[in-house]
Amino acid sequence: MLTKRIIPCLDIKDGRTVKGVNFIDLRDAGDPVELAEIYAKSGADELVFLDISATEEKRKTLANLVRRVAEKVNIPFTVGGGISSVEDVDILLKSGADKVSINSSAVKNPDLINELAAKFGSQCITVAIDAKQINGEWMVHLVGGKIPTDLNLFQWAKEVEERGAGEILFTSMNNDGTKAGFANEALAVLSSELNIPIIASGGAGNMQHFCDTFIEGKADAALAASVFHFKEIEIKDLKEELRRNGVEVRL
């Protein structure tokens, strides 16, 4: 049986991890490669690197980082952040990324999803969607949730699937940073209406939240950052807890 995935997310700026990490055994807490290796060894199923830098040198630095990660890490990883063209994706995949994640560029130019799926295959194209529930309706937002659009989450997700995305990474802006649990109601709707895997993101605070998002939210994978970086949750403990609750995981 296919297992549910646990995915730590690393925010990257100019080739370095941004959000503070609390790993006393790290020689260099800012080195994404070292952190990635530790996560791979501790039982993470995948990794996501989200590049938030915006300099001219960015693309080169990112490709260089991707290459260093691919050399060292023996689990799959996705790279996202500022990817807006076929060329961007080509460089990252050739450097050793397994998947790329696109967000704002897909909203601005939906045909990009079709182009990427046709050229590289759906399996390596993740579309990230940030959404916020406003007056009961889930609306897609851009630029890390700052800019609202008139797109409805569920309609956009369906379109993204039809255009050839292999996976959706859904972040609830209402839940992100709250540590109060994932947006399981919306996740369950996405998971039932769509036929591609859904990654839950935003709101992880404790182990029960992960159980809930897999059972109630029907998510295929769950992504989190700070609970892992600050060692509030150890991945091994989390997976044992999930297994005790009847959730299939790789242990």
Place this chain on the structure above:
Amino acid sequence: MKIVIIDYGAGNIQSIKFAIKRLGYEAILSSDAEEIKAADQVIFPGVGEASSAMKMLKSTGLDKVIPTLKQPVLGICLGMQLMCTYCEEGNTDGLGIFHASVVKFDNKLKVPQIGWNRIYDLKSELFTGISEREFVYLVHSFYVKECEETIASTEYGVEYTSAIQKDNFYGVQFHPEKSSDAGEKILENFLKFT
């Protein structure tokens, strides 16, 4: 030892090269028939769509070369699927090395299957040191049906072939280069074949 990864423009082959390097070996990428024929081991990767990958193989003449290879050959993911008789994806004939066809997962399932699943009924030295029901990483929408040449199975709505062997030809549906320590062990086992 000379390990050649067949380079025909398909997919993420750097990861395989890096995984081999982590095991202490060097691999070269090549699309040259003579260089491929002279290798000790050949890895036939592939990510993407079957009919366009077959077109690329045909345009370089590699479709004729691969089935005649005498050294150990390992097809990975789409590489394994292309070594079969027929691929439903893009309605294309494969290389015909394995006597199985490749069909799409039931649409009641989430497709592609992405993630870690188990391999069982292991029947080859490829799996020396690997436990029954070990986890491996898979990403695919089409699967190889079970057949006499199946050497490992996986369940995703249906029991299907996750590894296959005929003579010197091996195929794995999963990505050994991305399947953590177990994957590296399987790759290492293959690299010891002569």
